[in-house]
Amino acid sequence: MTAVAVSGLRKAYGDHEALKGIDFMIERGEVFGLLGPNGAGKTTTVEILEGYRERDAGDVQVLDVDPQQSGPAWRERIGVMLQSSSLYPNLTVRESLGVFAGYYASPRRPDEVIEIVELGEKADARVRTLSGGQQRRLDLGLALVGDPELVFLDEPTTGFDPGARRSAWQTIRNLRELGKTVLLTTHYLDEAAQLADRVAVLRDGLIVREGTPAELTGGEVETEIRYRRNGDEFVERTHDPTRRLHELTSDAIARGEELEALEVRRPTLEDVYLELTSE
Amino acid sequence: MRLFLHELRTEQVLFWRNREAAFFTFFLPVIFFLVFGSIYGSDKIEGIRGAAFLEAGMIGYGVASTAFAGLAITMVIRRESGVLKRIRSTPLPPWTYLVAVLVSTFITFLIEAVILILLGRLLFSVGLPTRPFSLLVALIVGAASFAALGLGLTGLVRSAEGSSAVVNFVYLPMAIISGTFFSPAKYPAFLRAIADVLPLTYFTKLTRNIVVRHDHIWSQGGAIAVVVIWGAIGLVAALRGFRWQPREG
Numbered sequence: 001m002t003a004v005a006v007s008g009l010r011k012a013y014g015d016h017e018a019l020k021g022i023d024f025m026i027e028r029g030e031v032f033g034l035l036g037p038n039g040a041g042k043t044t045t046v047e048i049l050e051g052y053r054e055r056d057a058g059d060v061q062v063l064d065v066d067p068q069q070s071g072p073a074w075r076e077r078i079g080v081m082l083q084s085s086s087l088y089p090n091l092t093v094r095e096s097l098g099v100f101a102g103y104y105a106s107p108r109r110p111d112e113v114i115e116i117v118e119l120g121e122k123a124d125a126r127v128r129t130l131s132g133g134q135q136r137r138l139d140l141g142l143a144l145v146g147d148p149e150l151v152f153l154d155e156p157t158t159g160f161d162p163g164a165r166r167s168a169w170q171t172i173r174n175l176r177e178l179g180k181t182v183l184l185t186t187h188y189l190d191e192a193a194q195l196a197d198r199v200a201v202l203r204d205g206l207i208v209r210e211g212t213p214a215e216l217t218g219g220e221v222e223t224e225i226r227y228r229r230n231g232d233e234f235v236e237r238t239h240d241p242t243r244r245l246h247e248l249t250s251d252a253i254a255r256g257e258e259l260e261a262l263e264v265r266r267p268t269l270e271d272v273y274l275e276l277t278s279e
Numbered sequence: 280m281r282l283f284l285h286e287l288r289t290e291q292v293l294f295w296r297n298r299e300a301a302f303f304t305f306f307l308p309v310i311f312f313l314v315f316g317s318i319y320g321s322d323k324i325e326g327i328r329g330a331a332f333l334e335a336g337m338i339g340y341g342v343a344s345t346a347f348a349g350l351a352i353t354m355v356i357r358r359e360s361g362v363l364k365r366i367r368s369t370p371l372p373p374w375t376y377l378v379a380v381l382v383s384t385f386i387t388f389l390i391e392a393v394i395l396i397l398l399g400r401l402l403f404s405v406g407l408p409t410r411p412f413s414l415l416v417a418l419i420v421g422a423a424s425f426a427a428l429g430l431g432l433t434g435l436v437r438s439a440e441g442s443s444a445v446v447n448f449v450y451l452p453m454a455i456i457s458g459t460f461f462s463p464a465k466y467p468a469f470l471r472a473i474a475d476v477l478p479l480t481y482f483t484k485l486t487r488n489i490v491v492r493h494d495h496i497w498s499q500g501g502a503i504a505v506v507v508i509w510g511a512i513g514l515v516a517a518l519r520g521f522r523w524q525p526r527e528g
Contacts (some may be wrong), residue, residue, distance in 0.1 A: 052368075072370035072371075079368075080365065082361050082364060086360055086361030087362070091292070091296065102282070102285040103370055104369070
């Protein structure tokens, strides 16, 4: 079952081609990460899928509906967390959830959502008294209160302290256990590695890599070997780390030397990402 | 209908919860009525008692502050903070939302008009309106026209920070020039020329003729026409300039 199907998607703003024809699929129940630097086309992609923007060309199906032809029945089934907080400062947390719950035919109970996003202690506090991280958790709660099948999370943990990020990650993992489909855009590579079943990396309006985090950091990617000899630092990248390491170490042993600060490292998703997006 | 009532209730909670905004849009005309009423309430202005003149004037000032200025500032802040964008992602139909916002604004203005009329009766012995139906129609036409102008103005305001500056720049001079506080008869000619085209001049005249001079709404075709034309201009501007998404990003 497919939740999102995108093919040949194009969008230009004047002369600037923001999306130059991208294709990807998201299966139901999957957490899909969309990565890329600012200006790569992430927000344009997500806003087309959410129904905010019209595309120039290509096919888009979100929950088997073209977002450009969507209506209230379709919006019952999606939840949107925008990149910046969009809240009523003078309502309490519980009132905010009550207001948005009222827009849906079969919402979750606000108290249940308060528990999911761990705002129990702040349930009756005015939104403007919340910290930035707490406001983001309420944003997440508002995206969940309609009990959607598909949730769009646009940089959900920006500005969180490390503890709050880990608890937000747990919330997002719980969504997957509930069978929700999640489209996550993020700048944080560890976040994508932690949460996403699959990721796509956007650059200049094209998808330059797509796969599971393991696929992106494995396979053809080179392993890095670092060591110091006579005070000089050496860094090698190889597709054949076992043999190369054997050569290096036997050579060193034969000469009675120590390879100082020897390190063998598989690239992280971050290394792959930086390589893909920095050229 | 359920969604409409839910949003109407939400809008009322949001309005009264925002103390500063409620003060400037709702209570200020009431306070001005008390202050200026006690200063020149017994004088004669345009052949009627000052308090009666001012009561109709403050209803006019009230429509400008609630339906025009208050609505414009609120909608710009909601647009720029992403609240409007978020609402568009929910099943709440956009027209249901907008109609609820407008009806809520009208309810607020109606409460204000009733308070002004009661205070006029209790403190300044101004007679109660003898044409309640005509008055209600005038208030609806005025609120609708000024709300259209307010929504039209949102298209010209780029940022939430700038919203109250821009809106106040338009509506405070308008309120004074239009003769809500003082009679424009004594103004210099160029101010009177401006007053002659402003919608608030005609809305205030309309209200004054109904409340003080006991005229029927249908004897006021000219004033209604000017107010409605301005409302139509606002509507065109709103249809062209109203946005759900923030200007930035």
